[in-house]
Amino acid sequence: MAKFEKSEGFVDWLDQRLAIKKFNKVMMTEYWIPKDINFLWAMGVILATMFAVLLISGIFLLMYYKPDTALAFDSVNYTIMQEVAYGWLFRHIHGVGASVIFLIIYIHMFTGIYYGSYKKGREMIWISGMLLFVLFSAEGFSGYMLPWGQMSYWAAYVITNIFGGIPLIGDELVVWIRGNFFVSDATLTRFFMLHVLLIPLAIAATIGLHFYALRIPHVNTQTGEDVDFDTESERYLAGDKKSAKVIPFWPVFMAKDLFVLSTFLIFFFYLVFFHYNFAMDPVNFDPANDLKTPAHIYPEWYFLWSYEVLRGFFFDIAGIKAFDLGLMAFGFANAIFFLLPWLDRSPTVAPANTRPYFRVWFWLLVIVMIVLSVYGKLPPTGTNAWVGFVSSISFLTLFISLPLVTILERRSSK
Amino acid sequence: MKDLKILAVLIFFTAVIYIGVEPYAHSVMHPHVAPADYKFTDLNDVTIKEQGNVKNGETLVQSNCIGCHALKAAGIDAPMDNASAASVYGVVPPDISTAGLIYEKNYLAHFIKNPAKASKIDHKFNDQNPHPMPNYEWMSDDEINDMVAYLVSIAPSHLEDKKVFEDACSRCHTMRYAKIEAHSDVTDYMGSYPPDLSIIIRARSKEFLNTFINDPQKQLHGTAMPRVGLSEDAQKQVITYLENVGDSKKGEREALAPWVLGYLVILAIFSYLWKIKIWREVH
Secondary structure, three states: OOOOOOOOOHHHHHHHHHOHHHHHHHHHHOOEEEOOOOHHHHHHHHHHHHHHHHHHHHHHHHOOOOOOOOOHHHHHHHHHHHHOOOHHHHHHHHHHHHHHHHHHHHHHHHHHHHOOOOOOOOHHHHHHHHHHHHHHHHHHHHHHHOOOEHHHHHHHHHHHHHHHHOOOOHHHHHHHHHOOOOOOHHHHHHHHHHHHHHHHHHHHHHHHHHHHHHHOOOOOOOOOOOOOHHHHHHHHHOOOOOOOOEEEHHHHHHHHHHHHHHHHHHHHHHHHHHOOOOOOOHHHHOEOOOOOOOOOOOOOHHHHHHHHHHHHOOOOEOOEOHHHHHHHHHHHHHHHHHHHHHHOOOOOOOOHHHOHHHHHHHHHHHHHHHHHHHHHHOOOOOHHHHHHHHHHHHHHHHHHHHHHHHHHHHHHOO | OHHHHHHHHHHHHHHHHHHHHHHHHHHHHOOOOOOOOOOOOOOOOOOOOOOOOHHHHHHHHHHHOOOOOOEHHHOEOOOOOHHHHHHHHOOOOOOHHHHHHHEOHHHHHHHHHOHHHHOOOOOOOOOOOOOOOOOOOOOOHHHHHHHHHHHHHHOOOOOOHHHHHHHHHOOOOOEHHHOEOOOOOOHHHHOOOOOOOOOHHHHOOHHHHHHHHHOHHHHOOOOOOOOOOEOHHHHHHHHHHHHHHHOOOHHHHHHHHHHHHHHHHHHHHHHHHHHHHHHHOOO
């Protein structure tokens, strides 16, 4: 058994039992981050903060929300929005937060892609991050159903219907997911469970994995330089802070992050108070009505690009039905990001703009995804349908051609 | 400054996505319509006079209107209760005490002459299925002007927002969050259940409501909702009421905003100063 001595105070007492000083060093004061970074490196801390904000505002909403098709709409729009003190604030924070967290997730993702932070030992960071993206998507979708407005209902109808396209088990799968033959009370209650319990648990665990995945390969720098963390951290601890290429997470890295975070929060709360319709669609303030299909059904903005890939294939090709083609493309689009570290065949870890071929690929991807997002919302008629088709094909082509692009780049740089 | 350059790139792409999926996409989905016409200039069958004969108007109203309508301002109750009236006419004929205030004069005159035409729901009615209120096309313009003059003379000079809403909307629409019940269930009469208006202010934009209430056919072609002919002031009162009920925390929201944002600005300033201090040691 370990030897315990009379403690010299509370901190020492705790330290003898929990090794908090060691813990603090490992997690904070001697957790090393490279110094050569820019504000994009603060997105992780913003995301962690936003997850906490969503969790806390969600807990308050959970105290009044009723997961029952007869009560859900009024529990949100009357009880929470009008009766409960500052209930509207928690709902606006939760609704806008859910939308804005995706903006930051996309920035975080594209930062990773731009700087090549997904390869050469950092594959698990990328994969756990993509897992988080999928989990947050599921969380966003299940949460959107809860107010039981028109868009809640019809989005649930459309999205659960997608699973019907899976061969052999499709029809049964849809019934299994909905818990009924149509979107009903059973559907609402189970998505409520997913939203408030199962998915948040999975997210919390995956955030743990994501942070842990950073420990061994360490954070990338903005030049892709391979920093020797052992030597550089020794130099820092020896007092040569100015020439050391690393900084401790606390307080140096966090000093910068806190500034970026508080600036972000000004923007976020401006949206919460004054500009929330983009995240809380007006259509969803009409109660769900299974007899009245809204004129335009569209998902939240962060799903638009993959939604457009799904519906971009609007005509049969070579005997395969348009719906099945769309579904295959949709499945491909959602899975392919996971494989990015292996699709990129170049060993270079550097900003995209310094890589002659990858640079073109990266900016094309950004443009294609923006076009897909915009056309994912527009009615898919006339030219819009063709723009959707062409950009869906472009999206698929970009990923299929990535190995080739990076192999050519590798050869040309020799 | 490299960071500022990166920030500019971020803001640019975020703005492009935002403009594309919000203002642009919505302008495509909901094409712009002509602004509200509070003079109802499409109605010009009756020559409107500034002054009508109030006394003659009273006689005409007494002999033509109160068979169906209440006129409580003159002490006349409705001949039937709401339930019976609804079963006879499909919809409860309104108390016309406030008509002279809340409805625009030109509209009111044309409504008396031909209700289905003025309210733009003649696509719903025909000879076999006539509008519950008969046409008064046999009346002279002078007589119609006299009736309007009388209705204006007995109308109150001012009404609460809520009362305008009740007189203008609640014969068909409920508003559960304000505990206002529709006078009768008009589902059969209208062909569908008119929506509850509790939070319609959050479900539609103010701009949409302004053109929609003024002329429902503009935004929703073929709708069973009649153009009710509210004057500009009355419509403003209705929308204010919709906002007071449907967005009841607007005042609180706008009052709290400067405190939260102010706090965050101060936090940002201090965190910037802290950042400068800490990073001075490592740069």
